[in-house]
Amino acid sequence: MSPPIQASDRQAEAFPVLNPAQIKRVQPYGKVRTVHAEEVLFEPGMLGMACFVVLSGKLDIAVPSLSGERSLVTYGPGQFSGEVVLISGARALSRGRVAESGEFLELAPDALRALIAKDAELSDIFMRAFILRRVMLISQGWGNVTVLGSQHSADTLRLREFLTRNGHPFGYVDLDRDKQSQELLDRFGIKLEEIPVVICSATQAVLRNPTNQKLAECLGLTSRVDTSRVYDVAIVGAGPAGLAAAVYAASEGLDAVMIETVFPGGQAGASSKIENYVGFPMGISGQELSSRAVVQAEKFGAQMMVGEKVVRIQCDQRPYRLTLENGALLDTKSIVIATGAQYNKPKVENLGHYEGQGVYYAATFMEAQLCTGEEVIVVGGGNSAGQAAVFLAETVRRVYMLVRGKQLSDTMSRYLIQRIVENPAIELHFQTEIAALEGESHLQRVTWVNRAAGEESVHDIRHVFVMAGASPRTEWLRECLALDEQGFILTGRDLDSALATAPVKWPLSRPPQMLETSLPAVFAVGDIRSGNVKRVASAVGEGSISIHLVHRALAEG
Ligand SMILES: Cc1cc2nc3c(=O)[nH]c(=O)nc-3n(C[C@H](O)[C@H](O)[C@H](O)COP(=O)(O)OP(=O)(O)OC[C@H]3O[C@@H](n4cnc5c(N)ncnc54)[C@H](O)[C@@H]3O)c2cc1C
CATH class of the missing domain: 3.50.50.60 (FAD/NAD(P)-binding domain)
Structure with a gap:
């Protein structure tokens, strides 16, 4: 095996070698297939891909990339192919090509599922390997889709969020920063106003600002559902x-x-x-x-x-x-x-205009990256607002927490209240609400009003996290x-x-x-x-x- 993926302690668990006794237990679930060098066993985008256990010979795994193909790993005897798509039934992310002729044991998806259900030790080995391989692909951004987008586009954030939250590995090209961006746009015949664009190698499609539904289709996220039964x-x-x-x-x-x-x-x-x-x-x-x-x-x-x-x-x-x-x-x-x-939204007329462009409804690592070192507002006085404030305070300059009531919510956990009050980067403003948002495409300025004092103030703040409960x-x-x-x-x-x-x-x-x-x-x-x-x-x-x-x-x- 020659994995170019970053070496780590988990390498052995991600690319295990089955011993002869374990292979013997897998054998009844599969059929032995004679394979020849250069034979392609699966392609990116394929549905219902099988898992291959190498008995003899070698299997190369590669993922598509904008510059051609990227070799991931070569499996030798005792090793097996596959990652999370074998369980989810989504489209294959990679290409499997025989590197050295030999014999492979082919397990169809249902057979693999039956093996995992019945054999606890093998279930552990296969599931752990599939999950770790997926984690590696996500961390490297190696998958069957590439998003070409811009930090200044709300739809780019939507698509990246959709892929990230669905645990789908993807490449991202920021067209504002990438030196070859014009060449890329020309290559795929994309006009600037059509971005974000998703290059979906899974189906060979170029999707111009697709809906989440269209993107899900291209990834095969809905493919196992049978509407006829x-x-x-x-x-x-x-x-x-x-x-x-x-x-x-x-x-x-x-x-x-x-x-x-x-x-x-x-x-x-x-x-x-x-x-x-x-x-x-x-x-x-x-x-x-x-x-x-x-x-x-x-x-x-x-x-x-x-x-x-x-x-x-x-x-x-x-x-x-x-x-x-x-x-x-x-x-x-x-x-x-x-x-x-679903999230309650403050009654500010043009809030929708800035959604994903300075107004967010989640405070995860992804949103935090967008506002490192800046000042931010968190709207709300409940648990979710408290958590967001404490989390963001680790990376931003200051968090202004705007609470409509006179105090933090009664339901807020005690540990959170203590962390908020003791954190010098968090500034609490009670009886305070957002009155206006301004900016061109991205949010640039926020006006808030303190209802108790009847005072309005304007702040050059570009990021607002709305955590005001849900209905x-x-x-x-x-x-x-x-x-x-x-x-x-x-x-x-x-x-x-x-x-x-x-x-x-x-x-x-x-x-x-x-x-x-x-x-x-x-x-x-x-x-x-x-x-x-x-x-x-x-x-x-x-x-x-x-x-x-x-x-x-x-x-x-
Ligand atoms: C930022 C934040 C932090 C939180 N932190 C904590 C915490 O630390 N500890 C804690 O115990 N609780 C916490 N909570 C509360 C907790 O997350 C919720 O109580 C919990 O998620 C409720 O789970 P649910 O499955 O009922 O609904 P939800 O989590 O609201 O999930 C409902 C799902 O249904 C989907 N959906 C809606 N309509 C449709 C439809 N018509 N068709 C198909 N799908 C649909 C939605 O897209 C959504 O994914 C937090 C909440 C937030 C917002």
Whole structure:
């Protein structure tokens, strides 16, 4: 093996060599294939790629790049090909070419999944290698897509965020800085006004400012979902609650599909560090937690559809039918609604103009990079605002925390309050709100008003982080489900007095189970549920419990 990837302690785990006893255990799952030098076994963009265990001979792996092809690694006897796409079912990132004739053991995706499900030791070796290889590809920016964009474009940030939060490796060319940018634009026939552009080697497409949905299609993020069959359970939303439901549903043998509009992780994915989740004494970023959960759910066979939105439930029929924004229909015997809540936005007229251009709704490493050494504003007085302020204060010059109320939220954790108050880089302003935003394409100036003193002040600040809580978006459910006054979904005993007036008559002699909505076999979990506690752990708990209840509901027929 000759890996040009940076050497590290993890190299051996990323590129393990199976011993003869382990190969013997893999053998029943695959078929032996005689291969010849120069034979191409898989190409970037291919769906349903197999995993190859080298018995004799050698296999070269390379990824496409703007300048041709980049060699990644050569596998020898005992080693195996593949990374996370073998589990997710997305399009292949790399090309596999036989470097030396020999015999390879070919494992089709289903066979690999069966091996991983049945053999704990091999599962550990394969999964660890796949994940570490993906991490290496992400850190090097080596994948099957390249974004050509500009720091000054909100859509560039959107596309980079979509790829990053979906854990997809990609190359990025900043056209403002890259010396060869004009040559690149000419080569692909791109006009300046068309950027950002995504060169998708997976499908040989040049996508001009694509929607998230189009980009998801090019990556194959939706490819394993089969709209022609009836699923046991459809999980709507891939925040902590939906991800937990997917892990339990798939691991307990249910035929599960999960649909997510943007990227897995939900609100938690916007958190730089979750410090109160059990078992992570050093904290864990929301993104890391969710990417682990995605691989876990997919390992057990859950199917994911990313970049798609559920816009309707047809609730006058069983199985229920979900309509997606692209018009596709999905039939399912049960539903877990885990659509959480969406960010509240300050009432500033031109806020939308600066979204991604100085106004952000997440404070992760990516946004922090954009404002290193500058002054920033964090809007909000709750846990998420507090976390963002403390995180940003590590790299920015000053954080102005604007809180509408007279104090930090009662629900803010004690440790956070202490860190904010004691941090000299954080300046708290109570009873203060943003009044105006100014700037050309990027935000340049912010006016804020102190309501107590009636004073307005103008500041040359280019970055505002909005962390002002979230509200449910349940308009699309109104015709089917009983909601509370704020629009959260009523479940279980909370329906006692509301069931009689629910939009659809409850048809069963038993009352709704815990977490069950006013429709049988339809559950609501996490932040979307009336009475939720706005915590990652409770969302995960509810998502997990809901699957136990789904089993019961399915048993009713
Ligand atoms: C910045 C920040 C920091 C936080 N920090 C902490 C913390 O440290 N500790 C803690 O316990 N809690 C924290 N929270 C709260 C915690 O993140 C939430 O309670 C939790 O994420 C709720 O999970 P959920 O799965 O119910 O919903 P969400 O996380 O809101 O996820 C819902 C998902 O559903 C998707 N969706 C919505 N509508 C549709 C549709 N129609 N079709 C398909 N998909 C849809 C959304 O895109 C989203 O991905 C934080 C929140 C924020 C914003």
